[in-house]
Amino acid sequence: MAGLSSRSAVAIHALAMLAHRRGGSLTSAEIADSLESNPVFVRRILGRLRDAHLVWSTEGRGGGWSLARAPRDITLYDAYAAVEEGQIFSRHTHPPNGGCEVGRGIGDLLDAEFRSAERALEEQLGRTTIAGLLQQILASDGEPRGH
């Protein structure tokens, strides 16, 4: 549990690629290729993005994946929320000992503190859109490099 899975990063990468296509579609193999990963893994993640109504897919030959919303209407939080599950912080498996004054009261308060911290992280993620991210990517790509 040294943090979250790489699913958020993969999801954001895939959304940025789709945004770069401007309405066009990509196959899971093409996306997996850019990630140096494999199509099944990509389809598992894109499937979650579809459940969250961020992308849609078409089956059969010529099928693939497309954005379901404008890139400026998709934030990094949307991607994060679609593919990560549960809370970031874990509580200890066993409930605290009720015979301890501190143990009795700490449970709910700790949950509240943790949720508050997670909310701060989520709000920060919500401040960047796929459109904004793509714009930065393309801007840095075209930077002059001394020749």
Place this chain on the structure above:
Amino acid sequence: MAGLSSRSAVAIHALAMLAHRRGGSLTSAEIADSLESNPVFVRRILGRLRDAHLVWSTEGRGGGWSLARAPRDITLYDAYAAVEEGQIFSRHTHPPNGGCEVGRGIGDLLDAEFRSAERALEEQLGRTTIAGLLQQILASDGEPRGH
């Protein structure tokens, strides 16, 4: 990787217990008892808190653990930083394909976005001290309950 370990929760719980002792000490067995856990696990976590100069320990008979700072000078972020390691977000194992325009540029930008989100979480954790948490615990414990 469905989130962080429970070490932060355990660390904060232990710090709150020590703060409740007001300068006194507790053994790892006593703390483990309140957590319904075991002393070795607790010593592993308290060892990290000691490395971060939040607590100190004395060996031998009558030994145990005490706070190294005033509870109002220890935040939840201090506990978190002492026991959790690395970043919350993971990147995909393989680097993105350099042949892809999006893949080339996304790496550093994604790192920056993730770090920014993590910083927001950390700042929120830094707003609560052990002293404040303990105060809330004791206040809710002594609440009038209709009799």
Place this chain on the structure above:
DNA sequence: ACAAACTGTAACCAATCCAGTGACAGTTAA
């Protein structure tokens, strides 16, 4: 001197999750 009560580690375990992979049914277009 000796026993008791601690810390500090190492070693091992079961459970869980991640990501990689092969397989294959279902769907659609050429």
Place this chain on the structure above:
DNA sequence: TTAACTGTCACTGGATTGGTTACAGTTTGT
């Protein structure tokens, strides 16, 4: 009818977590 996709299952190896036993080292009490 074939080719190219999605959708999903099953299995894998590797990493990490928390539980537990064991034991060496340290300090106090008698």
